[in-house]
Amino acid sequence: MTDIPRFKIYGQDNPSIEETIQPRLSLRSWDGLEKSEKEIAYQQILNVGWLNEYSTEILSSITHLNFFFLKQCPGKNLHNTPPKKEHRSSYGEDFDRTKAALIDFKEIFLNEKSEALVFRMLSVFAANFINDYYLIRAEKELDNVTRQKYIENAFEKFDRLSNCLNHIFDQFFINAVLTRSGLVPKQDNKITENVYVPTLQILADPKWKSVSNDLSDMFTDYREKNYPETITKAHRVVQRFLQILVGEEGSNAKGELSKLFATAKSQSVIPVNRFTEPIINVFQGFVVSERATNSTAKPAIKDATSSDALLVMNVVMIFLQHCLQKNK
DSSP states (O other): OOOOOOOOOOTTTOOOHHHHSOOOOOOOOOGGSSSSHHHHHHHHHHHOOOOTTOOHHHHHHHHHHHHHTTTTTTHHHHHHOOTTTTOOOOOSSSSSHHHHHHHHHHHHHHHHOOHHHHHHHHHHHHHSSSHHHHHHHHHEEEEEHHHHHHHHTTTTHHHHHHHHHHHHHHHHBBSEEEEETEEEOOOHHIIIIIIIIHHHTTSGGGGGGGHHHHHHHHHHHHHHOHHHHHHHHHHHHHHHHHHHTTTTTSSSSOOOOHHHHHHHHHTOOOOOSTTTHHHHHHHHHHHHHHHHHHHSSSOOOOOOOOHHHHHHHHHHHHHHHHHHHHOO
């Protein structure tokens, strides 16, 4: 039998050759990009169809920025374009305002010096593609299969946008990954793909909303280099997660980790065996110890570093994934 020829593109899946074409850089912040790089990134988002003059998502994003940061007024074009009742688009929004918002979006994307503001804009923009109707239905649904279907429907457009933005972040070596729980620090690809992304996808379930909010706060503190507070938030994430597992969320009890662990084990809602028990014990001591010495919850014995905070975050994410696999 004649062999069928298989054409192989030169250098594909060969990191050493691909790096000669586009050398890899160290991870960097958004403000480390050149203006020309931001222009390429913006054009890519435009090319794949996420930006247009009719975008209610962009209008909502710039409106959000102007409301919460009015003194700075990031979207000056939108601010200077008041609504006109007699001139509305088919989408029910003032067409002049959507055009003004797009100009502001581009200006902030290309020229804003604050990474925090750019990421706030992109986060709000992405959040506008989450379908709240399906999330509400998921929250009320008792059947797990149907519930998961609603969640996937809710994030269908968001996931496509996140794929676009994460490709750009990866190409320009930006230290960020957009997930269903928000922007998180970029890790080694294996950690990101095998731990962070799948775990945060599960936590997108409305059941875990408070945990996702705490995780988002934790990631924000890390990005803002507030490492002691990152560790405080990590402790709160684990505490809240266990409270939900054992049905004690919102109770007035302190919910100390040791008691919550004991309750979770007695209810068999976390995996416990001769392999996992020592891990849980070490983790319990580690988080409590780090919180006492490195966080803002108590007087710090020593300053927390980026490495300290990153280690705590990774331990937390692995622990959450480990427990969630038990509760699928």
